[in-house]
Structure formats: structure tokens, C-alpha cells
Amino acid sequence: MFTITELSTERINSIVTEALAFANGKTAKIEGEVFCSNLFFEDSTRTKTSFDIAERKLGLQVVPFDASNSSVNKGESLYDTVKTIESLGVNLVVIRDKKDRYFDELKNIKIPVINGGDGTGNHPSQCMLDLMTIYQEFGKFEGLKVGIVGDVKHSRVANSNAEALRKLGAKVYFSGPEQWFDEGALINGTYLNVDELIKEVDVLMLLRIQHERHDAKMSFSASEYHRKYGLTKERERAMKKEAIIMHPAPINRGVEIDTDLVECERSRVFKQMQNGVFARMAILKEALEKQGYTFK
Amino acid sequence: MFTITELSTERINSIVTEALAFANGKTAKIEGEVFCSNLFFEDSTRTKTSFDIAERKLGLQVVPFDASNSSVNKGESLYDTVKTIESLGVNLVVIRDKKDRYFDELKNIKIPVINGGDGTGNHPSQCMLDLMTIYQEFGKFEGLKVGIVGDVKHSRVANSNAEALRKLGAKVYFSGPEQWFDEGALINGTYLNVDELIKEVDVLMLLRIQHERHDAKMSFSASEYHRKYGLTKERERAMKKEAIIMHPAPINRGVEIDTDLVECERSRVFKQMQNGVFARMAILKEALEKQGYTFK
Amino acid sequence: MFTITELSTERINSIVTEALAFANGKTAKIEGEVFCSNLFFEDSTRTKTSFDIAERKLGLQVVPFDASNSSVNKGESLYDTVKTIESLGVNLVVIRDKKDRYFDELKNIKIPVINGGDGTGNHPSQCMLDLMTIYQEFGKFEGLKVGIVGDVKHSRVANSNAEALRKLGAKVYFSGPEQWFDEGALINGTYLNVDELIKEVDVLMLLRIQHERHDAKMSFSASEYHRKYGLTKERERAMKKEAIIMHPAPINRGVEIDTDLVECERSRVFKQMQNGVFARMAILKEALEKQGYTFK
Structure with missing residues (x-):
């Protein structure tokens, strides 16, 4: 699974349903000895550890891979590294890489490659967990109003989410500093002033201010961002009664929220x-089931 | 377990007794699937690996956590990181951090937090292994004379040990460069000249010269330290017949010993x-037993 | 196992035979709870992950060891680090270190130490897999012609391989920039011009250009190396019909090949x-069997 674009609504529903079953106590253990490895070429606590635990819960053996000590440091290409891991007998890899659509160069890899996030493009597993969280709350997507506040254009999460939510029948609104929203950013939703947006939505998704991606563009301070676009206590009180707050984390406390x-x-x-x-x-x-593996 | 101060002598005795049982071949495996993670924000071979092996011997699943690649690099607070790990389904964490009493900010964490060492303050698991080693040798604490040589004030180990030993009825002596011993350092013991101390004690605990903590204060060379305060062959010959030598390691060979x-x-x-x-x-x-987990 | 020199041809044959049995589906699981750890003080994807998977397939518990965060950073000697790991209850270690013959200082270590590569000297496990690959192909070593192209003198792999192959009855040829082949490099084979060598050999082993080891000596560019000594498409067409190409990887694409x-x-x-x-x-x-461990 590389992008949300490739997923039909049927497949999204099927994954969300299975995920909710796991949340409700369902267990599944793979049969036989199956190895996986998480190749994270970018920092991440949450996503890597989350995959790691998911893999262990499914009974997979997790082979450690330390990107900072790997032969990538000797100039090896991503393809050669993944082909190596495959040759060593690893049966599935999860990859996060700084490069947009890194997976395009992995077409000859035969084992499943799960996208743990690529550049500013896709982050399908985060998207699925967000969808699952919304469905868990409201039991539907159709007709929901979802507001996404922050740097939508540079956010893997926002892009995947907005696209999927629109496909599933939700209405998506965006807010944040206007200079961040040129036409390219507005394909899957409509721009609203943050105070209007907050009164309107059932789901408020706050994005992280990614200082590391656009220092030059940050013409305001953290406290200024908070005051203008962040979720202040006052804004929270203006939210609809049943509305929920989401954030992909890590949170900048006192900035986005x-x-x-x-x-x-x-x-x-x-x-x-x-x-x-x-x-x-x-x-x-x-x-794994698509590859013929079975679970008990 | 955060500090030795919080432990009653009954509880210390109970842990030492259990530890000695494990040393004598007792095994225990946890029932069910239980995850733990070792969050070490400071370098350590010994402590981290020791916890890792202990966890595996108890049948826990150890989820890797690489502090240097974690979101702490993106400015996330310790609380948010640990709360994340807890949310991901990890059932126990061991933490080492540079900050004194880092655990004070973790009050809302519900899973057990084991202190793997905080700043210059506490290192209770090292303390327990030291106590266990002494008990294994002498079958008691009451009446033993224990000498601690080195930078007691800046040593997690020395502080924990001196406090616990005094509580358990041992008499504690200190030695080392006099300028390291102001009043604050002498709460739990008495300063002696190193040659006097060595003749007196049943247990000689040498501390590591922590170059990284007080470069400015080190007004003498390694060989000078060795000659003045280190355990030379000559001093070793002056020790009591049954006296033992301890050191928390890593050792600076030719300096402390x-x-x-x-x-x-x-x-x-x-x-x-x-x-x-x-x-x-x-x-x-x-x-884990306090949380209701059982072992077989 | 430290060097290939120490291995008799009988022992090489026995290991190759066992390795081929594993390749053909044989499995073996160790009895009891056995811990191992891979102490890699030099970067490596392939070798470390390969050992890691091999250990898991044998049913060993792999205790993680992160060289960059270890007490080696506090100046601890290799001996003290390994002695520590042994004391913690690890039953076998694999070590890679930058230092030639690092294992000479580990004589007092009682657990098995497997050499994962030392300096520019030995890399016996890579050698065994190369021998196994050749045997798998030709069913023999006797009489085979093997060409090794590259910086033989500075290659762990080339040194181990040339020595073992000569011992097993193969004829070894070398090629590459002439200035890399002084007398010391030619103990186990004969220098040939690369185009002659390629027509002659059954096995062509290409070595990696190790930019990191001899920058000063590299008086030619990557494309110049490729043209003069690399395996070009034209040279490949000149190879014997059944001849095979080997490379220890990581590959510099467009340089060696x-x-x-x-x-x-x-x-x-x-x-x-x-x-x-x-x-x-x-x-x-x-x-492990030499230590009395059994497998089922």
C-alpha cells in the first residue's frame, strides 16, 4: 500500500472494519516463521514503534534495521538496500523515506512494501488510523464536516486524509495562514477562516507546525500562530457539542493547541x-494475506 | 521504582531475596503477551542491556526505542513521548534520562515506570544489584563497613547506595579528593583518608571518574588520581582478608583501580x-505483579 | 572462528555442506534459552542483518547492541565491553571492528566469538558464503579458475577468499590498477590484465572500490575505473559460457560493474x-555445538 489514491472505498472500508475488530479485542497470529523489517530513513517514534508493535501482535519476527548505520551511508541506492533485505529472507518491509514516491524505484521488489510515509506526499497508515478514529466516533463518513488546520500543502497526513475523506463523502475545510494555501493545496477542500471553520466541523484535525520544512516561510512566532490559527480555549468552547479534536502528533504544545x-x-x-x-x-x-500467508 | 528513599527495608530485603533466588536458578515467565520498552536518553551499555536481558528472561516482549531517532529530536516533551509509548500498548517502560527526577513530570502515566537512572540523583536498580552482591557475600548488612571512594556527590550510584546501606545498618565511609566532599556529600557517611578507609572496610566500592561531568574540577591527571586515591596493588594488600572490591563500571583501568x-x-x-x-x-x-500480572 | 587460515579444508567442507543443507530447507532450532548479541563497531547492513536473521532462524534470542550508544564512547576497552556482555548472560557474540585482529585481546572471553570482519584482515563468514555459492554452482573447487578484480590488498573478502580457494585447489588470478598490487598482495594468486582474466575464469569476483579506505591513492575517476577495470557489457560478453559473476556488495553501480x-x-x-x-x-x-548446545 503506497498511496490512498490507489484504494477503493470498498478497500478502505474493509481495512477500517478489520482495524476496529482488532480494537475490540480480535487477535490474529501468522502461521509459520515470517520476518519483517522497518526501514525508516527519517526520524519517527510513533509510526515506527506502532508498526513494530502491530507486527509483533501479528506474530511476525521483527528484524532490526538501523538506517543511520546502514550501507546507505556508503552510497547504496534504496533499491539495492531493499533488494538486499529481501535476499536475506525478510518477507515484508515498511519504509519511510524523505523522498516523494520513493516506491516508484522499487517495482522489482517482490515482497510487500508498506509505505510508512514518503516525503510530503503520502502517509496511508496514518490516514487509515485517522479514518478509523472518525468512524469509531460517528459510525459513518458520509455528510461529516472535517476541518484541517495547518500547513496542508506540506503535510503527508493532510493530503492523504483530505483525499480519502472527500472520496468517502465527507466535506473537507481547510484553514491556517493564507499564504500556505495556493491553488495546489485546495484540490480536496475549501478554505475557511479558522473561527468559522471551528464552529462548522464535526472533526477538527490540527496539523503540526513543521518548523523543519519551511523555516523561511515562518514569518510569525509560535505564540502568534497560536493566537491566529491555533486551538485556544476560547475556540474550543465554540466547537459543536459532539465535535472531536485530532492531531497526528508530535504536538507543539501551545502552538497548534x-x-x-x-x-x-x-x-x-x-x-x-x-x-x-x-x-x-x-x-x-x-x-500478507494477499501473498498467501494465513493467520490463526 | 524511582528512588531508594521510597523503599522500606522490608521491600529492599524482599527484592534482594527474589534477586538471589533468580541467581540461584529460579525462573519466572509472565503469562500473556506483555510489551515493554527501554527509553534511554543517555548512553549505557550495561544498564540497558541488563534490563533487556532481564525482560526477555521474564518472557516480556521488548519493543526497541532509539532515543536518538525519536520525536524528542523534534522537541517533544518526555511526558508526551512516554504517553505515546503507553498509548501504543506498551505495558511497562524503563527510563534513563539526564534530568534529575525526570519522573516527577510522569505522574499521569498509568503503566509502571522503572527508573534506569536520573541525572546525578538516583539509580535504584544499580543500588539493588550492589546490595544483592554484598548480601550474597556476607549474608547481612548490619554492622558491615562499606567504603565508597570517588566523586560521591556526582554519582547516582554512590548516593543511592550510601543511603540504603545506612538504612540497612551498615556504616559508610567516603574517600577521594577532599574538594569533592562538601557538607552536602556527607549526609550518609564519614570522610576518611583513603589509606585508613581501605584497612577498615569489608566492602570497597570504587566509583568511576566521570570526566564528562566535571572537567573543570579535575585539577589532577589520571595517574595522579590513581596514586593518591586509586586502588593500587599496595593498597589492595592492605585490605582485610575477606574484604571485596566493587565498581559500577565502566572502569577507567589504571585510574580508579x-x-x-x-x-x-x-x-x-x-x-x-x-x-x-x-x-x-x-x-x-x-x-508487574503490583499491576496484576502473573508469572509461571 | 576468527580467520580462514585456522580452518582445515575438512572443516570448510563441513560448514559448506551444512550451509547448503540449510539452503535446501533444513531447519535447526536450539534447545533452551540462548542469548546472542551482534557487536558491530563498523557500519554494515548486510552482514549484521544476515547474522541477525541466521540467529533467529536457529532460535537464538538476539539482544540488541548499539555500538554508537555504548560505553565504548566513554573510553571502555573492547575486552571490558565483551566481558560485560558475557557477564550479563549473553551466550555468543558476533563482532565486527575496525581494528585488525581485534580478537587477539579477547583470549579470556569464554563464550564463542564469531568474527564478523576485522579491519582489512579477515571476514570468514563472507568467505564461507562465497565458497558455498561457488560450490553450489560447480560442485567442486579443485581446478576452478577464480578471478578477483579490485583492491585485493585492502579487502577483507579478497584476502580470505584467495587463501581459502588456493587451499581448496582452485587457481586464483587478480586484476585491477597495477599500483595496488605490490608483492604483499600476490601471495595467493597471479596478476593478469583484466581482459585476459575475464576470458579465463569460471568465477569472476568483483571487489568494491572502497573510497573510504584510500582516497589519496585514487588517481582516477569512477568512470575511468569502470572503463579500465570494471565489468562492462563488452567484457561480460567475453566471459566463458558457464562463468558466474560475484560481488560482496554494496555495489558501486557503473564502477565495478x-x-x-x-x-x-x-x-x-x-x-x-x-x-x-x-x-x-x-x-x-x-x-554452539562445540559448547555443548543441542539443536532439534
Whole structure:
């Protein structure tokens, strides 16, 4: 699974259903000795550990791979590295890489490659866990209003989510600094002023301010961002009664969201992390079953 | 378990007894699928690997966590990182951090947090293995004379040990460069000249010269330290017949101790490492049983 | 196992035979709880992961060891680090280190130490997998002509291979930039011009240009190396009908070998990696059986 674009709504529904089953206590253990490895060429606590635990819960053997000590440091291409891992007998890999669509150069790899995030493009497993979290709450996507606030254009998560939600019948709104929203950013949703957006939506997805991606463009301070576009206590009070707050984390406390709201009643921030393990179990299981592996 | 201060002598005795049982061949495997993770934000071979092996011996699944590649690099707080790990389904964490009393900010974490060392303050698992090693040798603490030589004030190990030993009825002496011993350092013991101390004690605990902590204060060379305060061959010959040598390691050979004495007959340096695994098994088992986990 | 020199041809044959049995589906699981650890003080994807998978296939518990975060950073000697790992209850270690014959200082270590490569000296597990790959192809060593092209003098792989192949009855030829071949490099083979060599040999072993080892000596560019000494498409067409191509990897595509030839019909590059796991299983099993461990 590389992108959300490739997924039909049927397949999304099937993965969400399986993920919710895992969340409700279903277990599955792979039959036989199956090896996997997580090739993360970019920092990540959440995604890597989440996949790691999902793999162990499915009974896979996780072979450690340390990108910083790998032969990539000797100039080896991604293809040669993955082909090596495949040759060594690893049966599935999860990859995160800084390069957009890194998977295009992996066409000759025969084992399943799960996309753990590529550049600013796709992050399908995060998308699935977000969808699962929304479905868990509302039991549907059709007709829901979802607001995404932040740097949509440079966010893997926002792009995948907006596309999938639109496909599933939700209405997507965006907000944040206007200079971040040129035409390219608005394919899957409509721009609203943040205060309007907050009153309107059932789901408020806050994005992380990615200082590391656009320092030059950041013409405002963290506290200025918070005041203008962040979820302040005042804005939270303006939300609809049943509306929920989501954030892919890591959170910049006091920037995207007031620190006291991170664990407030309508926050699903840590619930998303819990769900992440179940969503990834569903994604991994689907990929392995397609290869003929069975579970008990 | 965060500090030794919080432990009653009953609880210390109970953990030492269990650790000695493991040393004597007792095994225990946890029932069910239980995940743990070792969050080490400071370098360590010994402590991390020791916990890792202890966890595996107890049948826990160890989820790798690489502090240097974690979101802490993106400015995430320790609380948010640990809360994340907890949300992902990890059932126990061991943490080492540079910050004194880092655990004070983790009060809302529900899974057990085991202290693998904080700043210059506490290192209770090292303390337990030291106590276990002494008990293994002498069958008691009451009335023993224990000498600690080195930078007691900046040593996690020395602080924990001196406090616990005093509580258990041993008499504690300190030695080393006098400028290292202001009043704050002498709460749990008495300063003696190193040559007097060596003749007096049943247990000689040498501390590591921590070059990385007080370069400015080191007004003497390594060989000068060795000559003035180190365990030379001559000083070793002045020790009591049954007295033992301990060191938390890593050792600076030829500084705290003559290189030929590291594995001499009265040295328990590598025995301490062996015991470390058993002490940590006892600590982990106690913490997990308190949560309702059972072992077979 | 430290060097190939220490191995009799009987022992080489026995390991190759066992490795081929594993390649053909044989399995072996160690009895009891046995811990191992891979201490790699130099970068490596292939060798470390290959050992890791081999260990897991044999049923060993692999205890992670991160050289970059270890106490070696605090100046601890290799001996003290390995003695520590042994004291912690690890039953076997695999070591790679930059230092030639690092194992000479490990004489007092009682657990098996497997050499994962030392300096520019020895790399016996790579040698065994190369021998296994050749035997798999030709069913013999006696009378085979093997050409090794590249910086033989600075290559662990080339040194081990040339010595073992000569011992087993093969004839070894070398080629590459003439200034790399002084007398010391030619103990186990004869220098030939690369175009002559390529027509002659049954096995063509290409070595990696190790930019990191002799920058000063590299008086030619990558494309110049490729044209003068590399395996171009034209040279490949001049090879004998049944001849095979080997490379220890990581490959510099377009330098040692034309990129289109890396996965050509006579290339065994990725086959070598597959075989690496089986060769290492054989090496590990032999070492453990010598200690009295049994497999089922």
C-alpha cells in the first residue's frame, strides 16, 4: 500500500472494519516463521514503534534495521538496500523515506512494501488510523464536516486524509495562514477562516507546525500562530457539542493547541495512537494475506 | 521504582531475596503477551542491556526505542513521548534520562515506570544489584563497613547506595579528593583518608571518574588520581582478608583501580554485572505483579 | 572462528555442506534459552542483518547492541565491553571492528566469538558464503579458475577468499590498477590484465572500490575505473559460457560493474546474500555445538 489514491472505498472500508475488530479485542497470529523489517530513513517514534508493535501482535519476527548505520551511508541506492533485505529472507518491509514516491524505484521488489510515509506526499497508515478514529466516533463518513488546520500543502497526513475523506463523502475545510494555501493545496477542500471553520466541523484535525520544512516561510512566532490559527480555549468552547479534536502528533504544545486541551474530553490525540497499532495490524494482515500467508 | 528513599527495608530485603533466588536458578515467565520498552536518553551499555536481558528472561516482549531517532529530536516533551509509548500498548517502560527526577513530570502515566537512572540523583536498580552482591557475600548488612571512594556527590550510584546501606545498618565511609566532599556529600557517611578507609572496610566500592561531568574540577591527571586515591596493588594488600572490591563500571583501568586488580580474587566487578540481570528481574517482576500480572 | 587460515579444508567442507543443507530447507532450532548479541563497531547492513536473521532462524534470542550508544564512547576497552556482555548472560557474540585482529585481546572471553570482519584482515563468514555459492554452482573447487578484480590488498573478502580457494585447489588470478598490487598482495594468486582474466575464469569476483579506505591513492575517476577495470557489457560478453559473476556488495553501480549487469543471468550477487544467511547459520551452529548446545 503506497498511496490512498490507489484504494477503493470498498478497500478502505474493509481495512477500517478489520482495524476496529482488532480494537475490540480480535487477535490474529501468522502461521509459520515470517520476518519483517522497518526501514525508516527519517526520524519517527510513533509510526515506527506502532508498526513494530502491530507486527509483533501479528506474530511476525521483527528484524532490526538501523538506517543511520546502514550501507546507505556508503552510497547504496534504496533499491539495492531493499533488494538486499529481501535476499536475506525478510518477507515484508515498511519504509519511510524523505523522498516523494520513493516506491516508484522499487517495482522489482517482490515482497510487500508498506509505505510508512514518503516525503510530503503520502502517509496511508496514518490516514487509515485517522479514518478509523472518525468512524469509531460517528459510525459513518458520509455528510461529516472535517476541518484541517495547518500547513496542508506540506503535510503527508493532510493530503492523504483530505483525499480519502472527500472520496468517502465527507466535506473537507481547510484553514491556517493564507499564504500556505495556493491553488495546489485546495484540490480536496475549501478554505475557511479558522473561527468559522471551528464552529462548522464535526472533526477538527490540527496539523503540526513543521518548523523543519519551511523555516523561511515562518514569518510569525509560535505564540502568534497560536493566537491566529491555533486551538485556544476560547475556540474550543465554540466547537459543536459532539465535535472531536485530532492531531497526528508530535504536538507543539501551545502552538497548534493549548496545552490544557491535549487531553481534554473531546481530544482523540492519544486514542489515535492506540488506533494506529490496530490500523497497521489491518494493513499488514491484508498485505500478507494477499501473498498467501494465513493467520490463526 | 524511582528512588531508594521510597523503599522500606522490608521491600529492599524482599527484592534482594527474589534477586538471589533468580541467581540461584529460579525462573519466572509472565503469562500473556506483555510489551515493554527501554527509553534511554543517555548512553549505557550495561544498564540497558541488563534490563533487556532481564525482560526477555521474564518472557516480556521488548519493543526497541532509539532515543536518538525519536520525536524528542523534534522537541517533544518526555511526558508526551512516554504517553505515546503507553498509548501504543506498551505495558511497562524503563527510563534513563539526564534530568534529575525526570519522573516527577510522569505522574499521569498509568503503566509502571522503572527508573534506569536520573541525572546525578538516583539509580535504584544499580543500588539493588550492589546490595544483592554484598548480601550474597556476607549474608547481612548490619554492622558491615562499606567504603565508597570517588566523586560521591556526582554519582547516582554512590548516593543511592550510601543511603540504603545506612538504612540497612551498615556504616559508610567516603574517600577521594577532599574538594569533592562538601557538607552536602556527607549526609550518609564519614570522610576518611583513603589509606585508613581501605584497612577498615569489608566492602570497597570504587566509583568511576566521570570526566564528562566535571572537567573543570579535575585539577589532577589520571595517574595522579590513581596514586593518591586509586586502588593500587599496595593498597589492595592492605585490605582485610575477606574484604571485596566493587565498581559500577565502566572502569577507567589504571585510574580508579590497577588494571591487574580488575579480575583479582576479591574483585566482584563482573559478578555485579551478572547480578544486575537478576536484580532487575526482581524489580520488574515486583512492578508487574503490583499491576496484576502473573508469572509461571 | 576468527580467520580462514585456522580452518582445515575438512572443516570448510563441513560448514559448506551444512550451509547448503540449510539452503535446501533444513531447519535447526536450539534447545533452551540462548542469548546472542551482534557487536558491530563498523557500519554494515548486510552482514549484521544476515547474522541477525541466521540467529533467529536457529532460535537464538538476539539482544540488541548499539555500538554508537555504548560505553565504548566513554573510553571502555573492547575486552571490558565483551566481558560485560558475557557477564550479563549473553551466550555468543558476533563482532565486527575496525581494528585488525581485534580478537587477539579477547583470549579470556569464554563464550564463542564469531568474527564478523576485522579491519582489512579477515571476514570468514563472507568467505564461507562465497565458497558455498561457488560450490553450489560447480560442485567442486579443485581446478576452478577464480578471478578477483579490485583492491585485493585492502579487502577483507579478497584476502580470505584467495587463501581459502588456493587451499581448496582452485587457481586464483587478480586484476585491477597495477599500483595496488605490490608483492604483499600476490601471495595467493597471479596478476593478469583484466581482459585476459575475464576470458579465463569460471568465477569472476568483483571487489568494491572502497573510497573510504584510500582516497589519496585514487588517481582516477569512477568512470575511468569502470572503463579500465570494471565489468562492462563488452567484457561480460567475453566471459566463458558457464562463468558466474560475484560481488560482496554494496555495489558501486557503473564502477565495478555496469548497472544492467547487476541482476543479469550470470550474476550471483543477490544469491550470495541469500546464501549468507545459510552460511552464517552453519557457522553459528558449529560454534554452539562445540559448547555443548543441542539443536532439534
